[in-house]
Amino acid sequence: MPTPRNLIEKIWDAHVVVPGEAGGPDVLYVDTHLLHEVTSPQAFAVLRERGLSVRRPDQTFATIDHAVPTTEPLAGGEWPGLAGAAELQVKTLEANCAGHGIELCGREHPARGIVHVVAAELGVTRPGSTIVCGDSHTSTHGAVGALAFGIGTSEVAHVLGTQCLLQQRPRTMAVELTGTLGAGVSAKDLALAWIGEAGAGGAAGHVVEYRGGAVRSLDMEGRMTLCNLSIEAGARAGLIAPDERTIAYMESRPRTPMGEAKERLTEQWRSLQGDEGAVFDATLSFDLGALAPQVTWGTSPDMVTGIHGAIPGPTNRAQESALAYTGLEPGASLAGQSIDVVFIGSCTNGRIGDLREAARILDGNRVADGVRTLVVPGSRAVQRAAEAEGLAEIFTRAGAEWRAPGCSMCIAMNGDVVPPGGRALSTSNRNFEGRQGPGSITFLSSPSTAAASAIRGVIADPRLHV
Template sequence: MAKTLFDKVWDAHVVDAIENGPQILYIDKHLIHEVTSPQAFNELKQRNIPVFRPDQIVATADHNTPTLNQHLPIKDELSRNQLEQLSKNCAENNITLYELGHKYNGIVHVIAPELGITQPGMTIVCGDSHTSTHGAFGTIAFGIGTSQVAQVFASQSLLLTKPKSLRVNVNGKLNKGVLPKDVILYIISQVGTNAGTGYFCEYAGDVFENMSMEGRMTVCNMSIEMGARGGMIAPDETTFNYIKGREFAPKGEEFDKKVAYWKTLPSDKEAKFDKEYTFKAEDIEPMITFGTNPGMGMSVSETIPKTNDTSFEKSLDYMGFKKGESLINKPINYVFLGSCTNSRIEDFREAAKYIKGKKKAENVTAWLVPGSKQVEAQIIDEGLKSIFEDAGFELRQPGCSACLAMNEDKIPQGEYCVSTSNRNFEGRQGQGAKTILASPLMAAATAIEGKIINISQQLN
């Protein structure tokens, strides 16, 4: 029987199953950070249950970490306590931890791929919704709640109902200035934020085949914003070349054996999906959001729709926008380039390419936050730091930063922020802050101009 990529990986990890009921799925890698793990560790301690397979867990500090002066004691008491608790829990349970200052420290969904921990055909979980990022490697990766974190600690398995399958096809040639972030924002704007509910999504077509691994990670990262449990892209030569030689990737003959297996994972040609969508690359332009969920997006050249709906109107009221309004020339005082969606070296290269030789607008506060210590080092080694600093930008230290404002990086109340992060919910970047999601290129252009511009017109 023909199988999808998702079927192949899922079926290979089923430990046991109840007929027409849930299944026990084995988990290859469990990623943890300081926010969702303390309660799970406490539950195990209270019940006197040991961590079953600590060698399959990797921990990092990212959500609450400051992005300035990381060598100094953390000022915020809650953040300091959470990071200290993570260190203590990892030491007690013999778990690898990349804490603040470690050369491998960074955002959990940035460090695992760059270290070669994430590999095709795996199952990966983390107490973080954007675990779907790892699906770019042909991996079943998804976020879990704290009680499930405890379940994986205790058994290295999860009791789950198998999701249905969805495929999103995008074929053709992308327009100038259209980045992977624009592709996923376009898809979500077309299908809505509930289209993927109950499904695991596979992205297919030559647009994804031609993307770098970093671009694929951006797309899979935002599968959750479409309502999907996770997103996947079939592994290919681009995947294998990215993994080869990384710190924890298989080496030599073992790598060749793995590649032979990974090549069997793509969906069979006759495989049937429960739902499918198809889009043309030519229809996608640089995107921005105008509302308070990621589905409220439009190309930068469009005007805000004139939808009559109470929640739609409430969203526009929060954002201070009107139906039929264009956002071009809208003044913007804050720009954030970072988050697990767009904080890899490719994102900073893209921004630097536009920024080089220009100066940041005086009204703009721009935070450039790399996703890891390794990305930070690459930015310096490649001379990008001097490009940013010459233009008046501030390069900060790695962390989740202003994506979710659990740290000191908050957008002030009432201010607009063009952000490369993944969510534009009310107050997501700070109480009363107004988030406009965009690509690294749009973020860079906004910072230079001090307002939203139609980047397509500049590039043509």
């Protein structure tokens, strides 16, 4: 009898080209390589220095998202707001893709958007595959049962040149989430709660498989939000075994083939399950019970509590420094804290379901005076859907800014920044010091909490609206 293997081990084993010697790293094959403008230019430069070509341009897919403006490019490609170093990065990626025959979801492309939103939407992302990108939120694609992880720029060069990586076999962790999410509570709250439990380095060295009723109850977009945030607990990746919801999602992707090929693929995808009796190197179980909306209070995503919870007293230097930075008082409640900016978007919460969640609360309301509210769709497809469904109109009527797709204020590289000392409630993934601009202070939350808070100008419980 072969040893039972969990799903992570099965996907890993199926991609080992050359096993590592004496516990050393394996040569791991990459099915899909995603590129964006910020972490790729130096990798293409390495190829040029070494005289290498791109081994599999057909398995490489590029987008521009991190540093691009959230304005619309003009017909002909000129893009107001795209200038200087960011423009050079975009042009460099355009030239590199053209030179190497790589598909680029570029400035005038009808699918343009955030790499992790677009690749999933199109079905570039497939169950059972290995997917990498020079971006730590690549784990998003684990939602369909792929092994997807972020890499640095040197490794981007390795994949461009050889379609492989040297990677140490990961330890595996089962994260079992049980309990039900009530109205106004979403995948983001679930994710933040488990990160709070695990800690920012709690899953380091591990790939996580999310299991349990609370995970199964999530729709595909919610699963993407959960997997997206795996890195915030230090995990190398996070994934969810395919079920019928996954199959239905994949069947409706534009790049999933039709007919017999689809039948073959869906059969293969259904079989992507761990063996009976398979073990993990670590197992964590959380019963979320009646989970309250979660909001972060510090400068790491694990510094988080329920919206009515008290900001804790510091227990280490990082927490001390976080409280000094944010100026929050231990013992105070998060609910009622004043905010200056609300950002709804990012690869964490920039999909259509997220915007529907926010619009439901903003519908017929106005954002509070003095609160700048930015709604940034994750892709053109999300943008079109939101406009067709009337969500965009709800946002603009409420006094929010409805922008074009991109990473925007999540990483604040494109001019969408929180001013120094400004306090932002953000649906993005990181509340690090200065993440949304020098001196900015970030509270992370779900789209519902962000919308409810925008209306009041203070952190507010979205359950008052449901």
